[in-house]
Amino acid sequence: MPKVFVGMSGGVDSSVAAMLLVEQGYDVTGVYMKNWSKDLPGMKCPWAEDLADAKRVAVKLGIDFEVWDFEKEYHEKVVEYMLKEFKKGNTPNPDVMCNQEIKFKLFFEKAMEKGADFIATGHYARVASPSRLLRAVDENKDQTYFLYRISEEAIAHTLFPVGGMLKPEVKKLAKEHGLHNAYKKESMGVCFVGEVGMKDFLKEYIDIEPGEIREVETEKKLGVHEGAVFYTIGQRHGLYLSGTAGEVNDGLPYYVVAKDLEKNIVYVSKNLNDSHIWTKELKLKDVLMRGEAKDVLVRLRHRAPLVEATFDKDTLHFENEIKRPAAGQSAVIYDGEICLGGGIIA
Amino acid sequence: MIYLDHAAATPVSRKVLEAMKPYFLNDFFNPSSAYLPAKKVASEYEEAKGKIAHAIGAKANDLIMTAGATEANNLAFTAVSPDGEVLYLKTEHDSVRNPAKRFAYQEIEVDKNGRILMDDLKAKISDKTELISVALANNELGTIQPLAEIATLIREVCFDRLSRGVKTPLYLHSDASQAMNLLDINVARLGVDLLTLNAAKVYGPKGVGALYVSHDVRLTPLTLGGGQENGLRSGTQNVPGVIGFAEALVNAKEHLNGNRKKYAEFRKILLDGIKDYELINKKHSLDNFVVLCFDGLDAERLVYLLEDREVYVSTGAACAASKGVRSHVLTAIGLSDSETNGSLRLTLGETNTKEQILEAVEIINEVVAGEKARIHA
Numbered sequence: 014m015p016k017v018f019v020g021m022s023g024g025v026d027s028s029v030a031a032m033l034l035v036e037q038g039y040d041v042t043g044v045y046m047k048n049w050s051k052d053l054p055g056m057k058c059p060w061a062e063d064l065a066d067a068k069r070v071a072v073k074l075g076i077d078f079e080v081w082d083f084e085k086e087y088h089e090k091v092v093e094y095m096l097k098e099f100k101k102g103n104t105p106n107p108d109v110m111c112n113q114e115i116k117f118k119l120f121f122e123k124a125m126e127k128g129a130d131f132i133a134t135g136h137y138a139r140v141a142s143p144s145r146l147l148r149a150v151d152e153n154k155d156q157t158y159f160l161y162r163i164s165e166e167a168i169a170h171t172l173f174p175v176g177g178m179l180k181p182e183v184k185k186l187a188k189e190h191g192l193h194n195a196y197k198k199e200s201m202g203v204c205f206v207g208e209v210g211m212k213d214f215l216k217e218y219i220d221i222e223p224g225e226i227r228e229v230e231t232e233k234k235l236g237v238h239e240g241a242v243f244y245t246i247g248q249r250h251g252l253y254l255s256g257t258a259g260e261v262n263d264g265l266p267y268y269v270v271a272k273d274l275e276k277n278i279v280y281v282s283k284n285l286n287d288s289h290i291w292t293k294e295l296k297l298k299d300v301l302m303r304g305e306a307k308d309v310l311v312r313l314r315h316r317a318p319l320v321e322a323t324f325d326k327d328t329l330h331f332e333n334e335i336k337r338p339a340a341g342q343s344a345v346i347y348d349g350e351i352c353l354g355g356g357i358i359a
Numbered sequence: 360m361i362y363l364d365h366a367a368a369t370p371v372s373r374k375v376l377e378a379m380k381p382y383f384l385n386d387f388f389n390p391s392s393a394y395l396p397a398k399k400v401a402s403e404y405e406e407a408k409g410k411i412a413h414a415i416g417a418k419a420n421d422l423i424m425t426a427g428a429t430e431a432n433n434l435a436f437t438a439v440s441p442d443g444e445v446l447y448l449k450t451e452h453d454s455v456r457n458p459a460k461r462f463a464y465q466e467i468e469v470d471k472n473g474r475i476l477m478d479d480l481k482a483k484i485s486d487k488t489e490l491i492s493v494a495l496a497n498n499e500l501g502t503i504q505p506l507a508e509i510a511t512l513i514r515e516v517c518f519d520r521l522s523r524g525v526k527t528p529l530y531l532h533s534d535a536s537q538a539m540n541l542l543d544i545n546v547a548r549l550g551v552d553l554l555t556l557n558a559a560k561v562y563g564p565k566g567v568g569a570l571y572v573s574h575d576v577r578l579t580p581l582t583l584g585g586g587q588e589n590g591l592r593s594g595t596q597n598v599p600g601v602i603g604f605a606e607a608l609v610n611a612k613e614h615l616n617g618n619r620k621k622y623a624e625f626r627k628i629l630l631d632g633i634k635d636y637e638l639i640n641k642k643h644s645l646d647n648f649v650v651l652c653f654d655g656l657d658a659e660r661l662v663y664l665l666e667d668r669e670v671y672v673s674t675g676a677a678c679a680a681s682k683g684v685r686s687h688v689l690t691a692i693g694l695s696d697s698e699t700n701g702s703l704r705l706t707l708g709e710t711n712t713k714e715q716i717l718e719a720v721e722i723i724n725e726v727v728a729g730e731k732a733r734i735h736a
Contacts, residue, residue: 069666072659072663072664075733
């Protein structure tokens, strides 16, 4: 029997993944990866409950269960990276980093050391022999956007048992097999940031200075912000603008179009056609490709529609203008249903 | 369902619920209001407090009603001055350990049964020690502590302090939450200055507790407002809760002897019928606590397997288990990590019948055997 270590988060997807592996006759060990356990005031990461949920499922499946503690490494590789990027004014994606550095590296390596033939997770993605990463059957749940940076070696030894299924099918299976977490609320985003949101998390770690919000066209001061790092290009919410209604607020929303971190100024504009917002070209850094292609499909946000583009070394060219994603986010590149890789938006 | 976790929660008894009902519906008035129907509620509230107080040999005015035992424990620690030192038993609940840690604190060691080491206590009392907190019965092991003996020691220390002109007071606090169903509690006999009570463990409502405060203890309120509860716990009185608590405590007191006999019998059935365990709480334990160690097994797995068979047990205190941390209580009595991992707590109560206990024995044996077979497969 091939030996599999399956990452179990306590959620319905990884629970069903573990169940399917058991049914398929693998020698399965469930592993809860403990990545973050710090409680910030007023923000509780529900890791202990998640761990209990994962363990309960493992026990009901009759499989071994272990807790692997990657807290230190997660802090070094994911949290610190994230804070560093925010301080630079970028908007990083910690889930991409977590998959690259923790789940499909440290977890993978440790599993291999323990004699695994495969690792498995509850991600919605597929693997084609020998080491091709494919989009999930459920387009709406596809998670390859977060997985594009994982190594070919890891892909070759990974099983995604729910990647060929639709989410409603997964939920149905969970219910049929009496897995209690079929009813669990879906967790969103990064565990340790939880429901409270990135802004409150960042406030705990980054010294912030209030500064000015200016209109980009006129340099006129419109209001104040809590700290430029909190603002993402293209964002329209959360701007505290002052001034008389007639002058400033004619009913049209303002968008963040640029940030000057040196001077701690956030620039906004009402002009939806502002050149800062739209582009036909995206330059990428830290490009990671598992194959070559020129005419490609690109995904610029998780669940965003695929856009046609041509890829040239480190630059994506689009036929029509696209709304520019924030620097630090990822552009993920596909050839048909194959996820070739991608890069970080510069 | 076979519920064997009465130390975590007890159902509200029918009688208690009936007693509470009118105060949610017709007699909903604020006891502080001026008109007669409200005055009537106020006097019934005081009467209920009187019943609770009477059950522990105190007067209504000695009780500060709180929203549960945790708040009462926190309030007890307000007796300590900012520079004062506190001592607490190593096996205390977090609702004692955490407020204690705001002061200079030391932990008093216990023996392998979880009983206080009196010599260690003596050695740790200094002239700055102001409060000693020792639960009457421990919440994970059921260990009963010799409070009267501790109180005697404290009186000697106080006498010695006075004779040397040291004016620092020294108080004894005890959390009696777990003991109320099985022990006849009397504050004078126990010699405590502060005593925590909890409705939720005696078939009363959750979120209702009380702190007994002897006359010479000065507390500082944690909740400020309209000055209810002698100014020590502001907020409109929880009338139905306190009425329910009184009813529950009176019932518990009436059934003390019957309970002890019944639980001793059930305990014997469990100990005789279950196979291959080591009994952890051998001595000085409440009769309704059965703590078993299945060395080499993971008790948390047993909890989930038993849950599948609708038998509900725990690995330790519910809060400790949900935080995924090892029990500090089992560690304190000298259990190894593997013994701690293998320990299961069964706590008996009014929901249990003899038939249930016999059935629980069968199910536990099956589950343990199944888990052993899985490991050796």
